[in-house]
Amino acid sequence: ERLKEITGRDFQRIGLSATVGTPEKVGKLLAGSRGAVKIIRVSASKEYRYWIEWPQPDEEDFDLSAILYTSPEAAARIRTIKDLCDASTSTLIFVNSRQIAEMLALRLSFLDPKIGIHHGSLSKEERVNIEDSFKKGLTKAIVCTSTLELGIDIGTADLVIQYLSPRQVGPFIQRVGRSGHRLGLTSEGVILTAFVDDALESIAVVNRARSEKVEPTRIHEGALDVLAHQLVGLSLDHGSISISKAVEILSRAYPFRRLGEEELRRVAGFLSKLSLIRLEGDSITHTRKARKYYFSNLSMIPDERRYPVVDLTSNRTIGIVGEEFVMLRARIGLHFICRGMVWNIEQISDEGVYVTPVEDPRAALPGWDGEILPIPYELAREVGRLRRKISEKLRRGENEQAVSWLCREFQIDSNAARKIVGEIGEHMEMGAPVPSDNLILVEGFDRYLIVNCCLGELANRTLGYVIDQRLSRDGLIRNWWADGYRILIELPVEVSESNLKHLVEKVLPRGPEEVERDFHARIRERFPFGYYMKFIAERFGAIERGLSLGEEKLLDLYSRFKQTPIYDETIREVLQEKADVETVKKVVSAIRSGKIRVETRISSEKPTPISYHILNKYAEIPEMIAPEQVQADTVERMRNAIMHTNVEFICMECGRKQEPIPIRDLPQKPSCSCGSTLLAVLPGYRGYLVGIVNKRLNGEKLSEDESRLLADLRRTADVIHSYGRRGVIALSVYGIGPQTALRILSKMHYSEDELLRDLLEAKLQYIRTKPYWKT
Numbered sequence: 001e002r003l004k005e006i007t008g009r010d011f012q013r014i015g016l017s018a019t020v021g022t023p024e025k026v027g028k029l030l031a032g033s034r035g036a037v038k039i040i041r042v043s044a045s046k047e048y049r050y051w052i053e054w055p056q057p058d059e060e061d062f063d064l065s066a067i068l069y070t071s072p073e074a075a076a077r078i079r080t081i082k083d084l085c086d087a088s089t090s091t092l093i094f095v096n097s098r099q100i101a102e103m104l105a106l107r108l109s110f111l112d113p114k115i116g117i118h119h120g121s122l123s124k125e126e127r128v129n130i131e132d133s134f135k136k137g138l139t140k141a142i143v144c145t146s147t148l149e150l151g152i153d154i155g156t157a158d159l160v161i162q163y164l165s166p167r168q169v170g171p172f173i174q175r176v177g178r179s180g181h182r183l184g185l186t187s188e189g190v191i192l193t194a195f196v197d198d199a200l201e202s203i204a205v206v207n208r209a210r211s212e213k214v215e216p217t218r219i220h221e222g223a224l225d226v227l228a229h230q231l232v233g234l235s236l237d238h239g240s241i242s243i244s245k246a247v248e249i250l251s252r253a254y255p256f257r258r259l260g261e262e263e264l265r266r267v268a269g270f271l272s273k274l275s276l277i278r279l280e281g282d283s284i285t286h287t288r289k290a291r292k293y294y295f296s297n298l299s300m301i302p303d304e305r306r307y308p309v310v311d312l313t314s315n316r317t318i319g320i321v322g323e324e325f326v327m328l329r330a331r332i333g334l335h336f337i338c339r340g341m342v343w344n345i346e347q348i349s350d351e352g353v354y355v356t357p358v359e360d361p362r363a364a365l366p367g368w369d370g371e372i373l374p375i376p377y378e379l380a381r382e383v384g385r386l387r388r389k390i391s392e393k394l395r396r397g398e399n400e401q402a403v404s405w406l407c408r409e410f411q412i413d414s415n416a417a418r419k420i421v422g423e424i425g426e427h428m429e430m431g432a433p434v435p436s437d438n439l440i441l442v443e444g445f446d447r448y449l450i451v452n453c454c455l456g457e458l459a460n461r462t463l464g465y466v467i468d469q470r471l472s473r474d475g476l477i478r479n480w481w482a483d484g485y486r487i488l489i490e491l492p493v494e495v496s497e498s499n500l501k502h503l504v505e506k507v508l509p510r511g512p513e514e515v516e517r518d519f520h521a522r523i524r525e526r527f528p529f530g531y532y533m534k535f536i537a538e539r540f541g542a543i544e545r546g547l548s549l550g551e552e553k554l555l556d557l558y559s560r561f562k563q564t565p566i567y568d569e570t571i572r573e574v575l576q577e578k579a580d581v582e583t584v585k586k587v588v589s590a591i592r593s594g595k596i597r598v599e600t601r602i603s604s605e606k607p608t609p610i611s612y613h614i615l616n617k618y619a620e621i622p623e624m625i626a627p628e629q630v631q632a633d634t635v636e637r638m639r640n641a642i643m644h645t646n647v648e649f650i651c652m653e654c655g656r657k658q659e660p661i662p663i664r665d666l667p668q669k670p671s672c673s674c675g676s677t678l679l680a681v682l683p684g685y686r687g688y689l690v691g692i693v694n695k696r697l698n699g700e701k702l703s704e705d706e707s708r709l710l711a712d713l714r715r716t717a718d719v720i721h722s723y724g725r726r727g728v729i730a731l732s733v734y735g736i737g738p739q740t741a742l743r744i745l746s747k748m749h750y751s752e753d754e755l756l757r758d759l760l761e762a763k764l765q766y767i768r769t770k771p772y773w774k775t
Helices: 002-007 023-031 059-068 072-086 098-111 124-135 169-176 196-210 224-238 243-250 261-273 288-296 323-328 377-395 399-410 414-429 457-472 497-507 512-525 530-540 551-561 565-577 581-593 609-618 628-643 686-697 704-723 725-731 738-745 752-772
Strands: 048-053 091-094 115-118 141-144 159-163 187-192 240-242 277-280 283-286 306-311 316-322 335-338 341-349 352-358 439-445 448-452 479-482 486-490 597-602 649-651 679-681
Touching (some): 002 224, 048 169, 048 196, 059 072, 059 628, 072 091, 072 098, 072 159, 072 187, 098 115, 098 335, 098 341, 115 124, 159 169, 169 196, 187 196, 196 377, 196 399, 224 243, 224 261, 224 277, 224 530, 224 565, 240 243, 243 283, 261 565, 316 323, 316 335, 316 352, 377 399, 377 414, 377 457, 399 414, 414 609, 439 497, 439 609, 448 497, 448 609, 457 479, 457 486, 457 497, 457 512, 457 581, 479 609, 497 597, 512 581, 530 551, 530 565, 551 565, 628 752, 649 686, 679 704, 686 704, 704 725, 725 738, 725 752, 738 752
Parallel strands (some): 048 187, 091 159, 306 352, 439 597
Antiparallel strands (some): 240 283, 277 283, 306 316, 335 341, 341 352, 439 448, 479 486, 649 679
């Protein structure tokens, strides 16, 4: 609109996009509040093919997990990626964060050095190099974030792999569209999932992608920091401009179509106090500071200090790390991952972080800033609908039909389908209602209240703030957390049948007006958005860009700017990007009208499987209260880890050291070639212990320490002599010594699973109590 004003003529405005949720709204954004819009939908015969897979570890993956320093489940996913890449000429592997990109690229590099990495914290030179290498066929696959989602010419990929749920439909369509990126070619995408919520979410994404149900476009309207910047721009364009003329120009832009003189005058008055403009009556003129401010704030992207990472061996900048990493974690000698490689920090200065390459698969991640896409309301509702449909089939006894339906309708592998059906089935076997698109389950367990509501992350976060405000009045809340499907509330008291009804009445607002009231009261009383206010204050020119502010100074910003447009803009931005008050108000109305039911439940022994996910993520709860399927998976993982462990023995009778052997290959009664079954397990310091045993056998005198170590060895030998292979299994578990092993093994176990469950419980007890032992 400013360009139109300066040139004195209008011009055609054209917007192109493959995925737009609400094209009418985007058209108005481009054309302005008074411009005519014509939307042209081109229905090209583009075919998409999707597949959802949940890789399960096999024997090879347990061995691979030791090489990759990861879990067998993660090793299975990594191996699957490698197999898919080998079957394709060129592959893009999309992930949801830079941290996952680095970790995945590092582990894939152990299997194939021709797999590269691409994300926003790599240097431009590195990104261009990997783009060119992929285009030329020198790099067969790239692990990437949204940086390769659109716009960049990297040639055509045969396949797109999405590692874990893409979380939103629009980005997923864009990503899969990078494969077969020509008319007539099929775009192929595979989603690799890792847990039930992730698998259901992936199904929902694919289902909505097929129906072209893209998330609605959310346009920022009336942004005051943008208004301030444009007002200074107008003063530079015209030298002097009246309030009324500025309103006339700016209100032609769709986001400012409701702009009035009163609001603009308030922002102008604040800019005048900052000496960026002069406001004299109805006239605005720029100051000497205006030009510098204007051109320093062309971008609305938050300005955080970044440090280049420089490879000393080549003197090339390989990446960028944030200020938080440099200030809190970086130190000389630290190993961290960047560009899918491990680097040792040699020097840190204001100019950058200087590194050399090393090998260390257990290195740290730099912890780049950057938020993962939130799960939208529409997608969470779809997940709830899927849960409801599956539960209806299970209620009719159609378990196998439910698995077949998922595989047939949604192109998901049978393992994933069985995991989904298994979790929902176990939830129903506990007599619990299944939370869905039309049912909210409020579950009490121990001192936790879990509100299972499929509302998406923004709405659940908003409801979390409302609940916090409501419970805080009576001191009934310690902490709370939210994801796209649940809100977890930690209480100071245990939830019981007697207080559950009272708590639910406290938690859920009775009407939309209470949502609005309690949300804004929570923000006023305990302003949690100082971090966002900092960037808005920078965009207003009120504080210098790129300053590092601690927690106390961030809190000071609230007091300093509470009565200014900076505060108003912070609240507007929070309501746009971090909260969804309107959805919560609609849900509360639906509860009141009966369209959404609220059910309650007390879980005394263990939480329901669907509630367990958020408890496992945020709360300190024992692993053995996990759902049966999770427990079974845990025991199976433990069994496989033990069976793939190599052990070395020394014979306490003849002193002969045995060759390392996997526990899975041991006979039921291990013995030495001399015939003795008195075999001791050798720990890490093998050579020293072998020497002690031989000294004793040769009749030499042992020191006090040597006698103690020999006694320890003898105790492990007694366990193996008495219990054979089962004794070796027990002693191989972390935290299990001979005394604990004998206590557990002396119990009657009718199966190996029962033994492993007892060993797991003892291991967890050891981990829980070890910090309190006196050294």
